[in-house]
Amino acid sequence: MTSEEHQSLANVYALIGRLWLSEVDLDLLQQLAATAQHDSLLRDSFAVDESMLQPAGVEMLAVEYCSLFIGPKNHLPPYQSVWEAGQLQSETVASMNRFAEILDAPDIVDGSTMSDHVGYQLQLMGLVHQRASFQRSDELLELGQLFFSRHLCWQQPLLRSVIQRSGVGFYGSLATLTGELVDSEATFAGS
Template sequence: MNDSRLETLTAGRDLFLLTSRLLSKEIDQPLYRALLTADPDGTPAKDRLIDERTRAMDEPDALRALSVEFCRLFIGPYPACPPYASIHRGEPLVGGRADQSIRDFMARHGLHAEPPGGHTVLAHDHLGIGLALLHHLLQGRGRGGSVACPQGEDRNAVDELLRDHLLPWAPSYLQNLHDAALHSPYGIVARLAGGLLAEDG
């Protein structure tokens, strides 16, 4: 991976963390309120993190609508976009080879990822875990107020995580999520994060 590509990914690391959160747990009141105010002034309506239809609802109704959307997309009983590598690789079981592969990756690099309570993650091949790991590895040490890109072992781990665990399926998954989402922020964040992952370096 060249330096320019790494800098681009590092600049987008907070987007990866937000995407991880949105894939892993329903939107609660604090996150909803943060998303309402996160768009810069002048953001076109089609690109707002909370769409106009949802903004027009009372907060309890908006949270209920977003909860239904989360369940439709990720939980099911027949989820539109199950966020597991195993499913997209055609493996017969969530948490099979893809889960063991990411666990092996974490062990080799001294990483640990367990979703906090209340998250709906069943196995480590969940895209939310992969994106949280990417965010963690992209955190550089600040120098003079700027954020440095990862070096050495962290850079090698970023390369491996992308090459072996995210790029084979995450960009197409995020495109499918963008197409399937009826409410932002799911579609908007999927488009942005998918575009960032899929950029040629």
């Protein structure tokens, strides 16, 4: 993989991670709309129409985000430990914090007790690709493969559930894009 490909993947991981971490605001939607004009992946994945760029559209997306991922009931917690162990703050959180420490990226998980959030995981994988864009080493490649196998391979049940609930909406598109990214990375990583 070339340095440019690593940097491109780093950017995609960072963006997708941000979209998972909190609801979108008007500025981010405007950036997505502008970027999608020049990026076929985003254009095909996130159809940001004029109605979304209005206050009511932003509010609708915020409500959808909250009902999907925050609750108060029947939500889909975007945490690896919940999907794997049925509760928050398991060994998965400790593992995420260790990876953040190894990558010298405590600002990504920010000491969070909920660092196994899918958004943080995607952002850390983006950091691995960013580093790989200018630093080639077997250690970094092994670290990326280990991180991927421990923290990105769990997501399919969450993604399927989001797609079922959201359909072809914004967050359903986010789940589809996330699944495609993780699947392509699995193929590359040989996972």
